[in-house]
Amino acid sequence: AIVPDVGGVETELFASQLSSLTDAYWYLQVYPFECAEQRSGRMLATAAMADVLESFAAPGRPTRAEIESQRARDxxxxxxxFSAEGWGYFYKTAVDPFVTQQVVAALAASGATGKVIERAVAVVAASNARRLSRLDALARKPAAARTSKELETVRSSVALAASELATLAALDRKALGAIKRPGLDSALRLHAAANLLGAYSVDAKARLLSITAKQPAAAAMRRELLAQLLSTAREDAATATITTQYTNDERLLLVSNAKTTALVLDALIREAPEHTLIPKLARGLLDARKRGRWLSTQENLAVLQAMRRYFDTYEKIAPAFTGKVWVGSAGYAEHALAKRDARAGVQVPWTSFSGASHQLALAKTGAGRMYYRVGVQYAPAKLDLPPVDAGFIVRRSYTAVEDPKDVTRTPDGHYKVKLGALVLVTLEVLSSAQRSGVAVVDPLPAGFEPVNTRLAISERVDSDTAAWDHVNLRDNRSEAFAMSFAAGSRRFTYTVRATTPGTFAAAPAKAEEMYAPETFGRTSGTRVIIE
Structure with missing residues (x-):
């Protein structure tokens, strides 16, 4: 059952297959946690789609002006x-070189100028030079003289060096400033070291092929990389994907098979645009979507960038057609689409539907290919959802801070809270395995207001956030983040005040790996009665 006044069916018509990236783009735009990786990913997505943003527009979505305003805030x-060494995931957390190079790419793509971008580019260039020198020195050592500690992170070091080189190679002269652009020799050095060390990931190979594509001086390296990348493909009659294994240290670079497939697709388009594997990889990526998008911010960004290159390269027929859509008897739209960025559509609220079954029909007359998207927005009427353990066990409790009688349980398991009382919210998160990039989100019942102890004027109340790298207390939810989560349990506590009388839904609290969100867990939902 759903709430009939919320949402409905939306059907959109497009003149370009870029439309297939609509949900991925909006996922990046509205992703809620806003760490440096996610802000920069949003900025890079906007830069990649800057000239076709109007084709993504629709009622209820941000306008182009609002997107540009968000980019300026980011x-x-x-x-x-920014710190002297770069960026961590959150303010004042440990600097992460992968995040730093992505932020540099995003700032440059957004046209940022000034001391921060100048210093940040210098940081990435210096980091890359040091990394290449260390890899060179290690590769020159006899294999028997290389220690296990030196080899422990060499695979991720090669991949990170390739990522830094790709970022620096893509910067324009204005963004580089006084920094010299890394030449072909840097890519050749890294290629040689990676081969000697036997630590050459598919991601690193794809990035280096992208950097050196079509360059005659790197012909031998390009032939070798192209053959190796093609050999990693799993292919059937219609689709292809890249499937590989990752070491634990590589996971700090937010790897996944979808991201790797996107990087290989991008490299092949640059190096061998006529290769028959390219459309199969594109189809494989599109088929891997769930609910119109890929799993993580990194996957959506990498695929969006690669697929934008794909569509720009291979869409040849100029559109000139009329598209029609019928949503049962409740909605109809007819529009002429004569530009690649043209779009049209119809939104039908649930209240316009009657009966149990409705047919969707589409038609096209004229030249070009018509693409469409059908989406459903709804709010479930049942909020007391059961708990789920898909990698995390999450428990939540509400207890009184001052008088135990301020918070009690009702016979059906809900909470009754005295108006004006202080309430301690306790979340316990358990995992049986090591996890990375963990986010815990606790939606607040509308009658609660969080007490932010970081404000000088706030009242002194209990909180336990020491086990977490970063904490946000927002008006409608509380968030805690741990970039490394050892097997075991952690507690996150904070205090709220019951400010509004009434009966309110407490949606389930959830824990997830941000870059592997299929690993998650949630509490049950409940209700809070304030009186």
Whole structure:
């Protein structure tokens, strides 16, 4: 059962297969946690789609002006969070070189200028030079003289060096400033070291092929990389994907098979645009979507960038057609689409439907290919959802801070809270395995207001956030983040005040790996009665 006044069916018509990236783009735009990786991913997505943003527009979505305003806010936040060594995931957390190079790419793509981008580019260039020198020195050592500690992270070091080189190679002269662009020799050095060390990931090979594509001086390296990348493909009659294994240290670079497939697709388009594997990889990526998008911010960004290159390269027929759509008897739209960025559609609220069954029909007359998207927005009427353990066990409790009688349980298991009382919210998160990039989100019942102890004027109350790298207390939810989560349990506690009388839904609290969100867990839902 659903709430009939919320949402409905939306059907959109497009003149370009870029439309298939609509949900991935909006996922990046509205992703809620806003760490440096996610802000920069949103900025890079907007840069990649800047000339076709109007084709993604629809009622209820941000306008182009609002997107540009968000990008300007992201630039300000990232510039504020810059330290002398770069960026961590959150303000004042440990600097992460992978995040730093992505933020540099995003700032440059957004046209940022000034001391921050100048210093940040210098940081990435210096980091890359040091990394290449260490890899060179290790590769020159006899294999028997290389220690296990030196080899422990060599595979991720090669991949990170390739990622830094790709970022630096893509910067324009203005963004580089006084920094010299890494030449072909840097890519050749890294290629040679990776081969000697036997630590050459598919991601690193794809990035280096992208950097050196079509360059005659790298012909031998390009032939070798092309053959190796083609050999990693799993292919059937219609689709292909890249499936590989990752070491634990590589996971700090937010790897996944979908991201690797996107990187290989991008490299092949640059190096061998006529290869028959390319359309199969594109189809494989599109088929891997769930609910119109890929799993993580990194997957959506990598695929969006690669597929934008794919569509720009291979869409040849100029559109000139009329598209029609019928949503049962409740909605109809007819529009002429004569530009690649043209779109049209119809939105039908649930209240316009009657009966149990409705047919969707589409038609096209004219030249070009018509693409469509059908989406459903709804709010479930049942909020007391059961708990789920898909990698995490999450428990939540509400207890009184002052008088135990301020918070009691009703016979059906819900909470009754005295108006004006302080309430301690306790979340316990358990995992049986090591996890990375863990986010815990606790939606607040509308009658609660969080007490932010970081404000000088706030009242002194209990909280336990020491086990977490970063904590956000927002008006409608509380968030805690741990970039490394050892097997075992952690507690996250904070205090709220019951400010509004009434009966309110407490949606389930959830824990997930941000870059592997299929690993998650949630509490049950409940209700909070404030009186």
């Amino acid at each position: 630039v300000r936040e990232l510039e504020r969070d």
